[in-house]
Amino acid sequence: MRRRIRSSVRRPRTALLAGLALTIAAAGCGWVTITGLEKGGAVQLTSAPAQAKPPPAPPAPAELQARLTELAEDYREDVGIAVTDVTERWTASVDGGSLYPQQSVVKIWVALAMMEAIDQGRFRLDQPVLVRPEDRSVFYEPLGRKIGRTGFLTTYYDLLSRSLTESDNTANDKIMSEVGGAAIVTDVVARKGLTGIGIGGDEKMLQSLTAGVEWRPELVGWRFKEARAKLPDEVRDRALDAYLANPPDGATPIGLTHGLAALQRGELLSKPSTDTLIGLMAEAKTGNLRLKAGLPPGWSIAHKTGTGPDWRGASVGINDVGLITAPDGRVYAVAVMLRETKRPFRDRQRLMQQVARAVADHWQQRGGGAAPV
Numbered sequence: 001m002r003r004r005i006r007s008s009v010r011r012p013r014t015a016l017l018a019g020l021a022l023t024i025a026a027a028g029c030g031w032v033t034i035t036g037l038e039k040g041g042a043v044q045l046t047s048a049p050a051q052a053k054p055p056p057a058p059p060a061p062a063e064l065q066a067r068l069t070e071l072a073e074d075y076r077e078d079v080g081i082a083v084t085d086v087t088e089r090w091t092a093s094v095d096g097g098s099l100y101p102q103q104s105v106v107k108i109w110v111a112l113a114m115m116e117a118i119d120q121g122r123f124r125l126d127q128p129v130l131v132r133p134e135d136r137s138v139f140y141e142p143l144g145r146k147i148g149r150t151g152f153l154t155t156y157y158d159l160l161s162r163s164l165t166e167s168d169n170t171a172n173d174k175i176m177s178e179v180g181g182a183a184i185v186t187d188v189v190a191r192k193g194l195t196g197i198g199i200g201g202d203e204k205m206l207q208s209l210t211a212g213v214e215w216r217p218e219l220v221g222w223r224f225k226e227a228r229a230k231l232p233d234e235v236r237d238r239a240l241d242a243y244l245a246n247p248p249d250g251a252t253p254i255g256l257t258h259g260l261a262a263l264q265r266g267e268l269l270s271k272p273s274t275d276t277l278i279g280l281m282a283e284a285k286t287g288n289l290r291l292k293a294g295l296p297p298g299w300s301i302a303h304k305t306g307t308g309p310d311w312r313g314a315s316v317g318i319n320d321v322g323l324i325t326a327p328d329g330r331v332y333a334v335a336v337m338l339r340e341t342k343r344p345f346r347d348r349q350r351l352m353q354q355v356a357r358a359v360a361d362h363w364q365q366r367g368g369g370a371a372p373v
Contacts, residue, residue: 060092064362068094071354079351080337082253083359086261086323087330091254097196099250100337101317103306104167106199106206106249108281108321111160112263113179113188115273118156125157125276129178136220137169137203144170144221157276164280164304169203176202189259192268196255200248209248210309210316212239240311244340247317256321257333264323264331278302281322290320291334294353296360298327306337314342320352326363334359 064083072079072094080100082093117123132151136144143162146152147170156178162171176185182201189197200206204224208215211228212235219227228236259268266274279302287305295301303322308315318338325331336352 057089080253084257096254101247103317105306138224141170173202196252253335260333290352294356
C-alpha cells in the first residue's frame with residue numbers, strides 16, 4: 001500500500017506584472033472601471049466610487065459548522081469542505097486551509113482570465129477562433145473530433161461553453177493558450193486578490209505530470225491513456241505521490257469559496273462578464289449526482305466539477321465547487337474536495353449531497369424565505 005502524503009498549504013505566487021487592470025485609480029474621484037457590454041459588444045468606461053473595505057466577517061453558524069465536521073469525520077478520509085455566505089461573508093470549513101488538487105475546477109479560473117481579457121477589449125465573445133490539430137488535448141475532448149486537417153473554426157463563447165459545461169479539455173487548453181498561458185492566468189488570479197488558488201498548467205501538461213508521462217504531441221486524445229498504461233508502476237507511484245504532496249493546480253477549499261463569492265458579488269469582472277461566466281456554470285452537464293442532487297426543490301446551482309485519475313483502487317481530485325442559490329435569492333459558495341479517495345462512487349456523491357443539504361437546512365433554520373436577499 002502506498003503511503004498517503006498529506007499536503008500542506010502552499011502560498012500562491014504574487015503577481016509579477018500589473019498588466020491591464022479592470023480598474024484605474026483616478027485621483028480624488030474613486031475608480032474608473034472598464035466595463036464590457038453585451039456579448040460581442042464594445043467596451044466602455046464608467047466611473048464608480050471606491051468601495052470601502054468590508055467589515056470583518058462574523059463567525060460561521062455553530063450548527064452548520066458542527067454538521068460539516070460530522071460529515072467529514074464520518075467519511076473517514078481526507079475531506080476539504082468550505083461554505084461561504086456571499087452576503088454575510090462568514091465561512092464554515094473543515095480542513096479548509098489545506099491544498100487539494102482542483103483538476104477541472106481550474107477551468108473556472110481560466111475562464112475568468114478570458115472574461116477579463118474580454119472586458120479589456122482584447123477579445124470578443126463572438127470573435128472567430130481557429131482550433132488547430134496541434135491544439136488538441138487529452139482524455140475528454142469532444143471538440144477534438146471536430147478538428148480536421150485544416151482545423152475547426154468556432155468562437156470564444158463556444159470554447160468557454162464547452163470548457164465549463166462539458167469540461168472539454170481541448171477547449172480549456174485553447175482558451176489558456178489564447179490568454180497567454182498558465183502564468184498569465186496565475187497573474188490574473190493574484191491581481192484579483194484571490195489567494196489559495198493554483199493553476200499549474202494546461203490539461204496536457206498537468207495530466208502528464210500527474211502520471212509521470214513525458215508529453216509528446218502524438219499523445220492527444222485517448223492515446224495518452226495508452227502511453228500511461230505502459231509505464232512501470234513505480235514511475236506512476238512516484239509521480240502521483242509528488243503531485244499529491246504539492247499539486248501545482250492545488251487550491252484550498254476556503255480560497256475557492258472566497259473566490260466564487262467575490263465573483264458573485266461582482267468584484268472580479270464587469271456585470272455582463274460576471275453574468276456570462278456564472279450563467280455558463282449554471283448550465284454544467286457534469287456532476288448531476290454531486291452537490292446538485294442534494295438541493296431541495298426551488299434551489300439552483302452554478303458549479304464546476306473536478307475528476308482526476310484512478311490508480312491502485314483510489315481516485316484523485318474528486319471535487320464539486322459552485323454557487324448555490326436559495327429560493328429567496330441568498331447565495332452560498334460551496335466547495336467539497338477529496339484529495340484521494342477509495343470510497344465507492346455512491347459514498348462520494350452522498351457526501352457532496354449531504355453538504356448541499358446541510359446548507360439548505362441551515363438556510364431553513366435561519367428563517368429562509370422570510371425576506372428576499
